[in-house]
Structures are given as structure tokens and as C-alpha cells.
Amino acid sequence: MAAVDRTGKTYFVTGGASGLGLAVAKLLLAQGANIAIGDKNVEDGKKTAETLGPRCLFCELDVTQKESMRAAMRSTVAEFKGLHGVINCAGVGSAFTTVDKKGEPHSDKFWDFVMKINAYGTFYGSSEGAAEMAKLPADAEGNRGVIINVASVAAYEGQRGQLAYSASKGAVVAMTLPMARDLSRYGIRAMCIAPGIMDTPLMQSAAPKVKEGLLASVAGPKRFGTSEEFASLCAHIIDNGYLNGETIRLDGGVRFANL
Ligand SMILES: NC(=O)c1ccc[n+]([C@@H]2O[C@H](COP(=O)([O-])OP(=O)(O)OC[C@H]3O[C@@H](n4cnc5c(N)ncnc54)[C@H](O)[C@@H]3O)[C@@H](O)[C@H]2O)c1
Numbered sequence: 001m002a003a004v005d006r007t008g009k010t011y012f013v014t015g016g017a018s019g020l021g022l023a024v025a026k027l028l029l030a031q032g033a034n035i036a037i038g039d040k041n042v043e044d045g046k047k048t049a050e051t052l053g054p055r056c057l058f059c060e061l062d063v064t065q066k067e068s069m070r071a072a073m074r075s076t077v078a079e080f081k082g083l084h085g086v087i088n089c090a091g092v093g094s095a096f097t098t099v100d101k102k103g104e105p106h107s108d109k110f111w112d113f114v115m116k117i118n119a120y121g122t123f124y125g126s127s128e129g130a131a132e133m134a135k136l137p138a139d140a141e142g143n144r145g146v147i148i149n150v151a152s153v154a155a156y157e158g159q160r161g162q163l164a165y166s167a168s169k170g171a172v173v174a175m176t177l178p179m180a181r182d183l184s185r186y187g188i189r190a191m192c193i194a195p196g197i198m199d200t201p202l203m204q205s206a207a208p209k210v211k212e213g214l215l216a217s218v219a220g221p222k223r224f225g226t227s228e229e230f231a232s233l234c235a236h237i238i239d240n241g242y243l244n245g246e247t248i249r250l251d252g253g254v255r256f257a258n259l
Contacts, residue, residue, distance in 0.1 A: 003031075004031045004032075004235065004239065005031065005032050006028060006031040006032040006033035007032035007033070008032075008082070009028075009032075009033045009034070009082070009084045009085075010033065010034040010035070010036070010076065010077075010080040010081075010082045010083050010084055010085075011024075011025075011028050011033055011034070011035055011036070011083075011084060011085040011086070011087060011238075012035075012036045012038060012072070012073060012076050012083060012085070012086045012087070012125075012129060013025045013035060013036070013037055013038065013086075013087045013089055014038045014039070014061065014063050014086070014087070014088050014089055014090040014121065014125050015038075015039055015063075015088075015089035015090030015091060016035070016036075016037030016038060016039055016045070016048070016087075016089065017037055017039035017041045017044040017045040017048050017058075018039070018041065018044060018200070018201065019089070019198075019200035019201060019202070019227060020089050020150065020195065020198060020200060020227050020230045020231075021037070021039075021087065021089030021090070022037075022048065022227070023226075023227030023228055023230060023231040024087050024089070024230065024231040024234045024235075025037055025048075025052070025056070026052070026231070027228070027231040027232070027234070027235055028231075028234075028235065028238075029052055029053075029055060029056055031235070033055070033084075034055045034056075034057070034079075034080040034082075035052070035055065035056045035057070036056075036057045036058075036059055036072070036075075036076040036079070036080070037049055037056065037057070037058050037059065038059045038060075038061030038063070038069075038072045038090070038125075039058070039059075039060075039061055039090065040060075040061060040062050040063075040090075042058075042060050045058045045059075045060070046058050057075070057076060057079050057080070059071075059072035059075055059076065060072075061090075063088075063090045063117060063120070063121030063122075063124060063125060064116040064117055064120055064121055064124075065124075066124050066128065069124040069125060069128045069129075070128050073086075073128050073129055073131075073132045074132065076132075077132050077136070082136060083129065083132050083133050083136060083145065084133070084144070084145040084146075085145045085146045085147070085148065085238060086125050086126060086129035086130075086133075086145075086147050086148070087148045087150070087234055088121065088122045088125040088126065088147070088148065088149050088150055088172075089150050090117060090121050090125075091117060091118050091121070091150060091152075092113070092114060092117050092118065092165075093162075093165055093202070094110065094114045094161070094162060094163070094164040094165040095161045095162075096110055096161060096163065096164065097160060097161050097163065098163050106163055106164070110164060111163075111164045111167075113164075114164035114165055114168050115164065115167070115168050115171075117168075118165070118168035118169060118171075118172065119167075119168045119171040119172060119175075122149050122150075122171075122172050122175065123175065125147075126147045126149065126175070126179055126190065129147060130147060130179075130183050130186065130188050133145045133186065133188055134183075134186040134188070138186075138187045139187075141187075141241075142187045143187040143188075143241065144186055144187040144188050145187075145188050145189075146188065146189045146190070146191065146237060146238055147179065147183070147188065147189070147190040147191070148191050148192070148193065148234055148237055148238075149172050149173075149175070149176050149179075149190065149191070149192040149193070150172070150192070150193055150195070151169040151170075151172040151173045151192050151193070151194040151247060152165070152166075152169040152194055152195060153194050153195070153196045153249060153251050153254060153256070154166045154169050155169035155170045155172065155173045155194055155247075156194070157255060157256040159256055159259045160258075160259060169194070172192060173192055173194065173247045176190050176191065176192040176245060176246070176247060177190075177245040177246075179245075180244045180245030181245065184244075189241070189243065189244040189245075190244065190245060191237045191243055191244065191245070191246060191247075191248070192246070192247040192248070193230065193233055193234070193237075193247070193248055193250055194247050194248065194249045194250070194251070195225060195230060195250050195251065196218065196224075196225055196249065196250065196251025196252055196254040197214050197215075197218065197224045197225065197251070197252075197254060198224055198225045198226070198227060198230060198250075199223075199224040199225065199226050199227065200227055203224055211224075213259075217254050217255060217256050217257065217259075218251075218252040218253065218254045219252060219253025219254065219255075220252060220253060221252060222252075223252070225250055225251065225252060229250065230250060233248065233250055
């Protein structure tokens with residue numbers, strides 16, 4: 001099979017300074033694309049962009065702020081004269097129960113924090129990114145690009161303490177189909193990936209006992225998913241023009257019981 005050549009294509013990756021976002025940025029860049037990494041972590045983001053070279057732009061970004069997202073998308077288009085995809089990887093986890101051990105209800109401050117980053121962040125990344133893409137010329141088949149949202153298997157099987165996280169990721173799954181329908185007139189597809197347990201820095205730091213417990217729920221292979229497997233699925237979604245409006249679980253068949 002011929003090597004993929006993405007020369008002249010530009011992709012914006014939110015949360016691209018770390019983990020899954022960084023892996024997809026690296027892969028698309030290696031395939032010739034221009035990449036903009038949008039992240040709140042300025043130190044890691046700048047360092048990453050410097051290491052990755054002139055086809056990688058770092059944009060300081062807070063996904064919870066629409067204006068910040070708009071400015072980042074616009075500077076990407078100004079720098080590379082195009083935008084062909086947005087991969088919404090910025091996200092945070094949560095660990096709060098609906099009512100805690102002292103009988104206190106879930107903090108709405110924390111609920112808002114998670115919702116703002118995971119649900120609003122994805123909404124802003126998609127809508128602001130699509131608006132920029134829609135202004136640009138389509139290819140010969142009328143296609144402009146693709147949005148890839150990142151949910152989690154917690155959208156379907158949230159564990160204890162994942163109330164806010166699961167709700168935010170459920171929103172990400174649910175927004176993908178109407179987004180695909182809305183954007184079809186512009187030749188923009190919208191897809192979603194729901195990763196299972198992925199071997200990012202967060203999971204690497206977990207205690208061996210915790211890791212073992214999680215792996216028991218994976219059908220196989222009995223290991224965590226890699227960020228390279230995530231990146232490879234993103235690349236496939238970009239290339240397969242008939243994938244639209246769907247969420248793909250990337251999870252080794254994991255199904256969490258009542259943990
Ligand atoms: N790692 C997993 O096992 C796993 C499983 C399921 C889903 N996911 C989802 O995949 C996505 C990426 O996860 P990861 O493991 O790579 O996480 P990560 O922590 O390695 O990377 C997340 C990035 O998002 C950035 N970020 C956080 N808040 C931001 C904000 N307000 N504005 C801009 N950037 C912000 C962080 O600085 C960081 O660089 C997340 O949405 C996560 O929920 C991860």
C-alpha cells in the first residue's frame with residue numbers, strides 16, 4: 001500500500017501537548033500534514049511544537065473559552081492557509097460520587113469544571129473549527145474536512161465516581177450525529193472515538209493493583225490501548241470518506257461491571 005501523503009493538509013488538535021492528542025499530532029505530521037496543537041499547557045505545548053518542527057504550530061488555548069478557540073482556529077488558518085480537520089482531544093477526568101460519604105451532594109463547581117472542558121470544549125472546537133473550514137474551498141468532490149470528537153467508554157458504562165465525566169462524554173457521543181447532519185452541506189464529516197483504557201501518562205502512573213483490576217474487564221488483548229492505536233484510528237477516519245456520524249469504541253472489548 002502506498003504511504004499516505006498529507007502534504008498541504010492542516011489539522012488542529014486540542015489537548016495536543018500530551019497523551020492521545022500528541023500521538024495523533026505526531027502521526028499526521030509524519031505523514032506530511034501541518035499541525036496546530038492547541039493546549040492550556042503552554043510550557044509542554046511550546047516545547048512539543050519546537051521539537052516537531054516548522055510544520056507544527058502551538059496555539060495557547062483554553063477550550064472552555066469560545067474566543068480562545070476562535071482565535072486559535074483563525075491563527076491556524078492564517079499560518080497554513082487551510083484547515084482540513086479538528087481532533088478534539090482536550091479533556092479531564094473526574095472522581096466525585098453523586099452523594100459523598102458525608103452525605104454531601106456532588107459539587108456543582110466540579111460538575112461545571114468537567115462539563116466546561118469536555119462538553120463545551122468539544123462543542124467549541126467543533127463549531128468554531130467547522131465555521132473556519134466552511135469558509136475555505138472544497139475539494140473536487142465537495143469535501144472540506146472532518147471533525148473527530150473524543151468521548152470515552154464511560155459514556156456507556158460509567159464507573160462509580162464518574163458522574164460528571166460520564167455525563168460530559170455522553171454529551172460528546174450525542175452531539176456527533178446532529179453535527180454530522182448539520183455539516184454535511186459543507187462537506188464536513190463528524191466522527192467520535194470512545195477509547196477504553198489507554199496507556200497515556202495518566203494510566204502509566206496508576207498502581208499495579210489498579211491496572212490489574214482494570215485489565216480484568218478487557219476482553220483482549222490483555223493490555224491497555226496505545227496512543228499510536230488511537231492515532232491510527234484517527235488517520236483511518238480522515239481517509240475513509242464513508243465514516244460519518246458514528247462513535248467507534250477503541251477498547252479491546254472492555255465492558256465494565258458495577259465497579
Ligand atoms: N487515556 C485514557 O485512558 C482515556 C480513555 C478514554 C477517554 N480518554 C479521553 O481522551 C482525551 C485525551 O486523554 P489523554 O489521556 O490524552 O489526556 P492527557 O491528560 O494526557 O491530555 C489532555 C490534554 O488536554 C489539555 N487540556 C486540559 N484542559 C484544557 C483546557 N481547558 N484547554 C486546553 N487544553 C486543555 C491538557 O493540558 C493535556 O495536554 C480526553 O478527552 C480523555 O477524556 C482518555
